[in-house]
Amino acid sequence: MLDASTLDRNSPLPLYYQIQQLLLGTIRSGALKAGQPLPSEQEIAAKFRISRMTARQALKSLGDMGVAYSQRGKGTFVSPFKLEKAFRQVLSFTEETRAVGSRPSSKVLSFESFIPNAEIAGALRLKPKEKVFRLSRVRLADSLPMGIECSHLPVRLYPELDRKFDPSTSLYSALDEFYGISVHMTDEVVEAGLLDAKQARLLQASRGAPAFVFTRSSYVRSGEPVEYVKAVYRGDRYKLVNRLMRQDRNNSRG
């Protein structure tokens, strides 16, 4: 396995990345378990006949991914934390629901364009009288109503979205596919609240039942806001799972 012949020097994939994938494979296969040492930088460099800096880059990339961690003088070890699970990323309802093994679906309540109020216009940094699409949907997992989501999307960024987007599919996929806009970051505020009468009816729950209230602003890498969401989820069917890391002292000493 750890052999120079397994590397393809003509591949467009960099050498460090090919090695990263090999090491990732041995970890995922279970051959290397949590806490066990990975091959050292010197060992990798020798076996693959590459420079130590390249071997180091492969191990470093595993560290950046959270799959391994290094200790000076000791070695590099498999991290006990599987961040493939439970790490909270920007996920659409579709992705999130599939990730837990359920089947996502939607019931569209409304899909229209209009000039929004100051809260929405401010969050999306709209010009005066600029329009947005508003897409309101009940979200279901395995046909059980989970929550109500109300997305606001600037018409300027998504011309003819109402004709191009099939609401039975993932909104994020459509935005990426049709407009080349992919969300890089989302800021989310979560509040604890109670369902009002209308929400309770749509979610087939009791009025006054506990609920999560989400307000989300999403941005592309340049910082431009591209979506503003208000959502209410049933407190009895929805849990938040967060993984929080302590500040890493590597790059911010002191």
Add this chain to the structure above:
Amino acid sequence: MLDASTLDRNSPLPLYYQIQQLLLGTIRSGALKAGQPLPSEQEIAAKFRISRMTARQALKSLGDMGVAYSQRGKGTFVSPFKLEKAFRQVLSFTEETRAVGSRPSSKVLSFESFIPNAEIAGALRLKPKEKVFRLSRVRLADSLPMGIECSHLPVRLYPELDRKFDPSTSLYSALDEFYGISVHMTDEVVEAGLLDAKQARLLQASRGAPAFVFTRSSYVRSGEPVEYVKAVYRGDRYKLVNRLMRQDRNNSRG
């Protein structure tokens, strides 16, 4: 500013880190704004008379911190996202409260050791009949009750904690100082619920008011669990602020 003389080659701090700090300073001072280009790798290397790889490491570290991002062929730019704020890290109540400019305090409800139930013992991976400390506190910000926290800590890891720890100080600081144990990661489950009669009384709120219910397991880097917390927070005084990043394609192509 960008001058070889500003680097200290005898410092124990690495050169790339000194450069990182200089660049961070120009960004924090506002001299370099979101979206503007940082000096290129070649430029930094020339001005500081260091190798390009070292200049690259400085820029890379800013990228890892989320302060900047690089585009092949174009340059490295200041990220529009200030992750110094709102990025959700492992923070104690003390740290979190101070971060928003309020004064944290606590009222200790109980502090005792006992053999816990299966839920707690399982989360902390205790041996049969192994004891834990349980520290129950009402948490206050500027003297307003915010929530009730109930920490469980294995006695094995923290001998004589009940004598060493001053409950008016930060628990995390004490664990680090007295036992060299520093939390690396926390998995958190958040549920939406309602205050029961006892909780409402302790929090000076109404029974049935909306609330957050937290269950947190904290680990050191090796994966060993070191704390298990159950907490209830007032829904009207507490908000969760999360920052979610979309999966980065850098180190996990495909």
Add this chain to the structure above:
DNA sequence: AAGTGGTCTAGACCACTCG
């Protein structure tokens, strides 16, 4: 003393972007 990761050098070739 031997092995480990952390830093650093002085080059090199490449793919990409932009004018």
Add this chain to the structure above:
DNA sequence: GAGTGGTCTAGACCACTTG
């Protein structure tokens, strides 16, 4: 074509950990 970041080399010295 000039400038940028991405990758890679073949060395080097250091601090740290362990037997």
